Amino acid sequence: MPITRWIRGAKLSFARLPIRGGAPSEPAYIYRDPWKGDAEQGARIVSGRFLFERQEYSFPSGRWDQGTWPEPAQEWLHSFCWLRDLRALGSDEARLTARALVSHWLSYPPTDLLVKNASVTGARLAAWIANHEFALASADRRIQQKFMERLLQEGRTIAAFLPLPAQGWKGLKALKGLLAVALAIPEQTGFMSRFLRYLPAEIERLILADGMVAERSPEAQFQAARELTEMSIMFRTAHSSVPPILETSLDKVCPVLRAMRHGDGALAVFNGSRELYSSVIDEVLAQGARQKLLAPSMSQGLFTRLALGKALLIMDNGPPAAEGFDKRAHAGTLSFEFSYQRHRLFVNCGSAEVGAWNKALRASPAHTVLVADGLSSSDFNAEGRVVRRPAHVMCEHQTDGTAHWLETSHDGYYPPLGLKWTRNLYLGGEGEDLRGQEIVEGERATPFALRFHIHPDVTVIRDDEDIILKVGGMVWRFRQKGGQINLENDIYVARGRVEKTQQIVVESIQYKISSEDNKLQESDEASSKDSLSENKEKKKFSQTVTWLLERIPE
Incomplete structure (x- = not known):
C-alpha cells in the first residue's frame, strides 16, 4: 500500500542518516565465525581476485557498486562471507587484506539497490562481527569508530525493512545480522526486541509442518539449518538463553536435512541444489541438531524417500515452490535420484546461479523425467519466477517392508499439449531391482523422451538394446520396452564444475488408442460422417514405456 511504502521509505531515510558520536567505540560482544573457510579462495582474494561460479572476477578498486559482476556475484561480494576464506588462509597478508577491504567498503558503501537488500546487509553485519577478532581487533581507532557507526546504521536499515517480503531462507540472514548488532550494541535495545518480534513470523512462513523449508530445495534446507544454528551459537557464546523457537525449528529442519542426503553424505540435487561436501553438512548437524533423527516423511514438502537395503531413491513429487519462494525452483516435478x-x-x-547454464539447468530436460515435445513441465519468467506449474500432482506410496510402490502423475503438460503423465515405480530385491512404468495419455499424438541422467562417476557401456552401468565394483543393467533407446552426451554441474557424462534417452515410437476409444470407434462406424468426425476429435492417445534397472553379477 502507498502509505506503507511511504512509512518504510521514511524509516530507511532516517536509518541511513550519518551517525556521529552515537555509536560505542567497540563491540560489546563478538563471536567467532563457526564455519570453515576456503584457503584457496583466500589466496585469490589476497591477489585481488575471487572465484564465483567457475568465473574469476576482480575486487573493486573504487566504488563497490560500480563493477561488472553479475547480480549473484555482487551479492556474494557485499556479504563479506569471504572473510572466513581469508581467515582460513591465516597469514598476516590475509589479515591485512581483510582489514583493508572492510575499510575500503566503509569508504565506498553502495548506493544502489543493494542498500535495500536486507539479507545481504544482514550477512555482511554478521560476517564483520564474526571475523572482527581476525580483521579489525588491532585496527586503528579511526577505522574502529567508522566501523561501529556503520554497524549501527546498517542495523537500523534492516530494522526499517521489517517485516521482510517472502524470500525463503535468505530472510534468516537479515535477522541474523540484526541479532549480531543487537549483541554487539546491547544498549540499543530496539534491535533485540525487533529480532524477537519478527523471528517467529519468518520461521512460520519458511518452515513447513514437516520441517521442509518453503523453497523445497535440499540446499535451501542446508542453508536454513546453518543460519538457525549460527543464531543459536551467537546466543550461547554470549551466555544468553537461546529462544525456544530456534531450538524447536532446528529440531524440525535438521531431520529433513539428513533425509535429503545420499549414501555419500552429500545433498540430493533438486531445485537449485548441488552436492555439498558431507563434512560441511556434518558440521552443521553436529552444532545444530540435538538428536540424530531422520525425517519419517516429507508430506508437506512433497518429497518421497525410499530406502531399501543399501539403495536410496529420492523423488520430487510436488510442483515448484510457491510464489515468493520459487526464484531457484526447477521444472523437475516427478524427477528422482537413485543411489x-x-x-x-x-x-x-545440477544448477547454476548465472549465465546460460542457469536457464538450461532449470528446464525439465536437465532432470530424470519425461520431457514431452521438448518442453518443460513448468515455465519461468525473465525474473526467474514460476509462471506456469502443474496444477495437479499425485503421489501414493505403499510398502510391505520388503518392497516399495510409488504411483505418481502430473498434468504439467496439459496446458500446452493436452497430456497427462503417470510414473509408477517399484523398488525391491533389497534395493537391487528398480522398475518403472511411464504412461502418457493425451488428446493428440505427441513425441516424448524419458531422460535418465547418469552420474559422471559411472562408466556407461552400450550392449545391444541394454545399457550397462559400472560403478564401485558393481554392474547394473538398464533395459526398456515400448520405446527407442539411445545414449546421448550429457553434463553434470553439481560439484562446482562442468563434468561430461552420459544420459539414457528412451524416445516414443508409437501411439495406441485406448480401449475406451476402440469402443468409441466401433460406434462411430455406424454413425454418419459428421458424427464420426466429431467423435474422432475426442479420441485419447496413450503410450506406455516400461523400464528396469537391476544389479547383475560381474
Missing part, C-alpha cells in the same frame, strides 16, 4: 551404497547412478544435472 546405492555411496554411489549415485541416476541424478539430476
Whole structure:
C-alpha cells in the first residue's frame, strides 16, 4: 500500500542518516565465525581476485557498486562471507587484506539497490562481527569508530525493512545480522526486541509442518539449518538463553536435512541444489541438531524417500515452490535420484546461479523425467519466477517392508499439449531391482523422451538394446520396452564444475488408442460422417514405456 511504502521509505531515510558520536567505540560482544573457510579462495582474494561460479572476477578498486559482476556475484561480494576464506588462509597478508577491504567498503558503501537488500546487509553485519577478532581487533581507532557507526546504521536499515517480503531462507540472514548488532550494541535495545518480534513470523512462513523449508530445495534446507544454528551459537557464546523457537525449528529442519542426503553424505540435487561436501553438512548437524533423527516423511514438502537395503531413491513429487519462494525452483516435478551404497547412478544435472547454464539447468530436460515435445513441465519468467506449474500432482506410496510402490502423475503438460503423465515405480530385491512404468495419455499424438541422467562417476557401456552401468565394483543393467533407446552426451554441474557424462534417452515410437476409444470407434462406424468426425476429435492417445534397472553379477 502507498502509505506503507511511504512509512518504510521514511524509516530507511532516517536509518541511513550519518551517525556521529552515537555509536560505542567497540563491540560489546563478538563471536567467532563457526564455519570453515576456503584457503584457496583466500589466496585469490589476497591477489585481488575471487572465484564465483567457475568465473574469476576482480575486487573493486573504487566504488563497490560500480563493477561488472553479475547480480549473484555482487551479492556474494557485499556479504563479506569471504572473510572466513581469508581467515582460513591465516597469514598476516590475509589479515591485512581483510582489514583493508572492510575499510575500503566503509569508504565506498553502495548506493544502489543493494542498500535495500536486507539479507545481504544482514550477512555482511554478521560476517564483520564474526571475523572482527581476525580483521579489525588491532585496527586503528579511526577505522574502529567508522566501523561501529556503520554497524549501527546498517542495523537500523534492516530494522526499517521489517517485516521482510517472502524470500525463503535468505530472510534468516537479515535477522541474523540484526541479532549480531543487537549483541554487539546491547544498549540499543530496539534491535533485540525487533529480532524477537519478527523471528517467529519468518520461521512460520519458511518452515513447513514437516520441517521442509518453503523453497523445497535440499540446499535451501542446508542453508536454513546453518543460519538457525549460527543464531543459536551467537546466543550461547554470549551466555544468553537461546529462544525456544530456534531450538524447536532446528529440531524440525535438521531431520529433513539428513533425509535429503545420499549414501555419500552429500545433498540430493533438486531445485537449485548441488552436492555439498558431507563434512560441511556434518558440521552443521553436529552444532545444530540435538538428536540424530531422520525425517519419517516429507508430506508437506512433497518429497518421497525410499530406502531399501543399501539403495536410496529420492523423488520430487510436488510442483515448484510457491510464489515468493520459487526464484531457484526447477521444472523437475516427478524427477528422482537413485543411489546405492555411496554411489549415485541416476541424478539430476545440477544448477547454476548465472549465465546460460542457469536457464538450461532449470528446464525439465536437465532432470530424470519425461520431457514431452521438448518442453518443460513448468515455465519461468525473465525474473526467474514460476509462471506456469502443474496444477495437479499425485503421489501414493505403499510398502510391505520388503518392497516399495510409488504411483505418481502430473498434468504439467496439459496446458500446452493436452497430456497427462503417470510414473509408477517399484523398488525391491533389497534395493537391487528398480522398475518403472511411464504412461502418457493425451488428446493428440505427441513425441516424448524419458531422460535418465547418469552420474559422471559411472562408466556407461552400450550392449545391444541394454545399457550397462559400472560403478564401485558393481554392474547394473538398464533395459526398456515400448520405446527407442539411445545414449546421448550429457553434463553434470553439481560439484562446482562442468563434468561430461552420459544420459539414457528412451524416445516414443508409437501411439495406441485406448480401449475406451476402440469402443468409441466401433460406434462411430455406424454413425454418419459428421458424427464420426466429431467423435474422432475426442479420441485419447496413450503410450506406455516400461523400464528396469537391476544389479547383475560381474
